[in-house]
Amino acid sequence: MKKIGVVIPACNEEAYIERCLLALKSAQLYFFQYFKSIENLPEIQILVVLDNCTDNTAVKVQQMGIQAISCDFRNVGKARHLGVQQMIGQGCDWICCTDADSFVQCDWFQVMSQHQPTDAICGVVELDQWDHLSHKTRQAYLRHYQDSMGHRHIHGANLCFKASAYVNVNGFQQMECHEDVDFIHRLEEAGAQIVWSNQLRVTTSSRLSSKINAGFAHFLQNLELIQATKKTISLCK
Template sequence: MISLVSIDVVAIVVPVRNEELLLPRCLSALTAAIDALSAVPEPDRPRVFVLLVLDRCTDLSARVAAHWTNFSCHEIEAGAVGVARRVGIRHALDLPLHSRTDVAASAAGIWIATTDADSAVPPNWLVTQLALARNGAELVLGTVQPDNDLAVTELRRWEALHTIDEGHPHVHGANLGVRADLYLAAGEFAPVDRDEDVLLVASLRDLAVSEARTALIPVLTSGRRVGRAPAGFADYLRDHVDATQLGSKAEH
């Protein structure tokens, strides 16, 4: 039987690697998604904490992030997205959310949400994840949609070959939510430079978690061909959309 839990805290972690141009879009979208939670009545409205993990940035990403004073930043020199997500979540779970006297919520009451600095979440991103979580989902897997960096003809090819429905098969670190106790039980994000999201989901499935694979919260992400992470979405677009074989890869 699925046990329903109360989500008291949402920890959002965003790895950032030289994204000064796209980071404002990301942070503005997160702000809108957080603001949408104001419609959730007390006492069901969770506290929200956002941590930006600046990973080996050599551009002005840190300066851009500093304009969002409600968000926290943590700098590392890993050069690996799996490390950035892992360290960021550990840091977020250890930090007080309001004050040093604030009582920490149990891990089962914390929802971890992840996205990327080159992406923009929809306004209903958190509201929908929390609704699913409060109805028994322990893992939420959303979809992504390339932005206008993808040429019109390529975007049409994407849409023709990448039909998104409820129950979709895709795994994207840019659109993922998980209950913190199960995230920890699954061994956390692996400290790798690629496929950290797929590896985590495989471990969560080994635990037989209850998952929701939804198309209700599509995240807009960069359609560029040269990305910041090896084997990331940019490589996927180049290898699959360009080759007109988009449907051949189940994940990413």
């Protein structure tokens, strides 16, 4: 890890982007303070990929002094890939991915450095709010989710890897969703070393609205629907 690049795809995320970037800046400062005695500390570059943004996301990114590039893909796989290519082109040998509606914990960079050497790290996520979800949905989610070392969850909101490993398997594909899962599965098939860590943590939005009929928000929406259906069936008996 000589130069770290962080890639954040964003499509109309003005409600969340400041929270995301402030957390990354805090994690960057924490990392530098923690390792201040080490020579040749890795440089950290943060990049937001503005994909068909029509709101104030770009303005907020600019106000925070964060590097950004624009595209009109309307496709998270293509947008994430564009950002990774940009970071590799700037000399980054370690790439981190998170999402605009998520925020990293302050020790994010520290933890990934402690897991070295490896080809990739898959971290875990926790939800930012539960109030709008039923108690049954929360129970079902917590039963499903493996918040432990050795888990098998894959989140584009909390994923990092060697640039060379990314290039070796041709990176993220042009997918509207699950480009992260596809990428990690190809890394596994290539025999890459992957750490499945619950120490690398990101908090993500528990919103139920989604721009596509898939992904994490869609998963939560379906889970809520399933629990509501079970309740209705139980009341009808």
